[in-house]
Amino acid sequence: MVKDVPYQKGDRHKLDIYIPDQIAIGxxxxxxxxxxxxxxxxxxxxxxxxxxxxxxxxxxxxxxxRVYPEVYFPSFMDDAAxxxxxxxxxxxxxxxxxxNLFLAGHSAGAYNAVMLTLNTAYLKTAGGSDDWIRGTLxxxxxxxxxxxxxxxxxxxxxxxxxxxxxxxNFVRPHLPPFLLLTGDDDHDVDPRNSHRLAQKLxxxxxxxxxxxYPGLGHVGIALALAKGFRGKAPVxxxxxxxxxxxxxxx
Numbered sequence: 001m002v003k004d005v006p007y008q009k010g011d012r013h014k015l016d017i018y019i020p021d022q023i024a025i026g027x028x029x030x031x032x033x034x035x036x037x038x039x040x041x042x043x044x045x046x047x048x049x050x051x052x053x054x055x056x057x058x059x060x061x062x063x064x065x066r067v068y069p070e071v072y073f074p075s076f077m078d079d080a081a082x083x084x085x086x087x088x089x090x091x092x093x094x095x096x097x098x099x100n101l102f103l104a105g106h107s108a109g110a111y112n113a114v115m116l117t118l119n120t121a122y123l124k125t126a127g128g129s130d131d132w133i134r135g136t137l138x139x140x141x142x143x144x145x146x147x148x149x150x151x152x153x154x155x156x157x158x159x160x161x162x163x164x165x166x167x168x169n170f171v172r173p174h175l176p177p178f179l180l181l182t183g184d185d186d187h188d189v190d191p192r193n194s195h196r197l198a199q200k201l202x203x204x205x206x207x208x209x210x211x212x213y214p215g216l217g218h219v220g221i222a223l224a225l226a227k228g229f230r231g232k233a234p235v236x237x238x239x240x241x242x243x244x245x246x247x248x249x250x
Contacts, residue, residue: 001050002094007063007086008079012070015063015083016043018050022057023095028102028134028247029059031084035107035140035222038076038156039068048226049106056240059096061087065112068152072159074122080112081126088132100247103136104239106222107189110141111167114178114197118170133176135246137239140182140221142189143197144168171200177207179242181235183216211238 002017020027032049034041043062050060065079088098105113116122117136123129144166148154157165178201182194191212198210213221213233224235 007083010066012064012066013079013082014043015061015086016050017091017094018054018060018062019094020054020057020059027057027059027096028100028243029061029087029091029096029098030102030104030137030243031061031063031087031113033063033065033080033103033105033109033112035105035109036067037150037153038073038108039152041067041109049222052225052227052236053240056236058240058243059091059094061091068156072155073157073165074160077112077115077119077122078126080116081122081128084116084123084132085126085128088128098132100134101132102134102243102246104139105137105141106139107141107218110138111143114138114141114143115167115170117176117178118167118172130176134248135177135179135242137179137242138181138194138197139235140186140189140191140218141180141193143193145190145193168197168200171197171204171206173204173206175201175204175206177242177246178209179239180208180210181213181221181238182211183213183218183221183233185215186218186221188218209242 004014043064053060063083065076103113120130180194182191198208201208223229224232
């Protein structure tokens with residue numbers, strides 16, 4: 001692992017890179033964003049995610065980003081975009097293929113990954129392109145969650161017109177493929193977020209796979225990536241199969 005690589009100036013603008021033991025030409029790369037309700041979180045707590053994908057031959061980039069109350073929406077989206085652009089520009093130095101560059105996240109991090117895919121403005125402003133996205137994996141994410149009820153979440157999204165804060169409102173045709181995962185026992189993020197987004201994507205003739213794991217909760221779906229917990233649900237296998245299926249050998 002390569003730790004604390006800066007993608008911009010600032011303490012919350014660093015990323016870790018998890019590199020498989022065996023590097024081959026065409027190694028896919030996943031840029032992963034963690035959750036924490038856009039209020040907390042650290043890349044240092046997601047070693048298990050990096051190790052899980054790296055053990056299957058996938059390079060993983062886990063990026064910190066600024067959170068509330070230091071910033072409000074959409075500043076954390078700008079950070080996510082810059083982390084993705086940095087990865088595209090530099091990942092060859094670590095054995096990765098920028099043509100096989102995926103986005104992924106859990107909870108609020110899934111929002112970041114999905115919104116980055118759907119609203120092209122963030123990547124364009126950061127000097128990137130949505131053409132770089134090979135596919136997007138959303139794990140237990142909020143994508144269609146109005147009306148807001150939590151006072152802090154209301155404040156986080158208070159600086160913009162609320163319709164522009166909802167990923168589902170940016171669905172259009174000709175998007176990269178999506179994998180949307182959720183557990184039917186999730187009481188933190190309503191699983192219907194994933195289902196409604198999947199249906200909207202399908203209505204625009206996009207490639208989307210939706211998987212609902214019975215008995216799995218909000219934390220459990222992420223924990224299922226960790227060694228020792230993978231018997232709870234095939235989350236890692238489903239993610240890896242999606243990535244490998246959409247990885248190009250060219």
